[in-house]
Amino acid sequence: GYPIWNRRRFLKTAAGTAGFLAVMPCLNAEEALTNTKPLKVGLVGCGGRGLGAMKNALDADPGTIAWALADVFQERIDFGANYWRNSTATEPGWQGRLFSGLDSYQRLLQTDIDVVLLCTPPAFRPEHLAVAIDASKHIYAEKPVAVDVPGVLSVLE
DSSP, X not given: OOOOOOHXXXXXXXXXXXXXXXXXXXXXXXXXXXXXXXXXXXXXXXXXXXHHHHHHHHHHOTTEEXXXXXXXXXXXXXXXXXXXXXXXXXXXXXXXXXXXXXXXXXXXXXXXXXXXXXXXXXXGHHHHHHHHHHTTOEEEEOSOXXXXXXXXXXXXX
16 A cells, blocks of 8 residues: 655655765766756747746756757747747757647657757647657656546556
8 A cells, every 4th residue: 555654754754865865975976067068958839838938948057058949830930939049048050950840849859859848738748748758858848748538647657
């Protein structure tokens, strides 16, 4: 069965974990401090919330860059590209990584992005999540993860 958690057990576990992490040596500390490789972010869904999520990601760390955009509609791609046109958070060759059409998310996931932001309507999310997981990408997915029971079950799988 499932363990019963109470406040005392939670605090004991949290304190033990914090203590372990405090004394655990960081094996790659020097590499972590000197790593200047940019974090490449791809956005699927260039609506208002998608562009807002990309802005949040870019504002979170100066080493983050907008690497690719994907949307079903070309006008959303054009709007998103125009929005980031003069940003220092874009790579000079990123115009070649703007994808439109129903398979745009698949083409975006074939690029060398590190993180994908899934900001499309939730009916598409289970399929987008599955493909992003298969592509071994880090994922930020808007909620809800699905709109029906089969979608939720596929996400849980």
